[in-house]
Amino acid sequence: MQSEKITRAASAPRERRYDDACGTALALEFIGERWSLLIMRELVFGPRRFGELRTNLPGISANVLTQRLESLEEAGIVLRYRLPSPANVQVYDLTEWGRGAAPLMRDMGRWAARSPKHDPRLFMSAASAMMSLQALADRTQAAELLVTVAFHFPGEDFVVTVTGGEIVVSRGIMEAPDLAFTGDTMAMRRTIYGKAPLARDGAGGTLAFAGEADLAQSFVDLFALPPKIVEELVSG
Structure with missing residues (x-):
């Protein structure tokens, strides 16, 4: 149990604060963590299921992917919703504002x-x-x-x-x-x-x-x- 807690703590995102008014600094606070920008890249052309994101991001763990998605959702960059029937599956997508980062990528x-x-x-x-x-x-x-x-x-x-x-x-x-x-x-x-x-x-x-x-x-x-x-x- 102790080792599991250590693993989770080690993979948790660090809070980044640059105390800088530049928009670039704020952008890094939102997407400066490892994998965040690549998750956004996978969502540029439309919603993806959690498993699809993992398949297209080799090396990321389910735990880290969950954390990054939660952080991006809190920042207003990613949204989560359920597709209507017959699909009826939960997907992740970029918000309109989040999709505005595509030219930057x-x-x-x-x-x-x-x-x-x-x-x-x-x-x-x-x-x-x-x-x-x-x-x-x-x-x-x-x-x-x-x-x-x-x-x-x-x-x-x-x-x-x-x-x-x-x-x-x-x-x-x-x-x-x-x-x-x-x-x-x-x-x-x-x-x-x-x-x-x-x-x-x-x-x-x-x-x-x-x-x-x-x-x-x-x-x-x-x-x-x-x-x-x-x-x-x-x-x-």
Whole structure:
């Protein structure tokens, strides 16, 4: 019993107070704990069950996830409710204000991807993969393309719409998209960012695709990882 209490106390979030009027300091009080921002990332495209959050956040314990969700709920960032029948399950979602942090998360991802320490081979959830498309698109090039694309990941479906230079992502299935990609997020990275040759059957560990090959290539060409920063020696 004593060891259980110690474990819980060790994993409890620390209260952060910076005594600083800057909005950034206040933001860190809300989401500065480990896992908080990643939980929000998983909710950007809609509600998720507790088990779905755990699956897409490898390494987090049920205890810590519960604590972080409670903290985010108290801060007015996350809300909890029950889906109507026939689903009738409890889910977590971002509040309207909480969802306003999505552009910040995309900007942070784009900024951090320039670091030499960024390893694109690590685990990536489907929500993270979709957010990366919004963060790493060439907006000028996207302005010349109008296309709807379905992404079918194991157990998760998304629709990406490219219109007016914007990349709009939503969860769900579209009846007749212009393109459809099927596979896991590693196949997505090989195809989208690794620029592996497109293959309708997903050969070589890439995304299988349906639709016009030229249109699929034009879509893939919209995205690229940013160049890594080069360490500079500063003489003093």
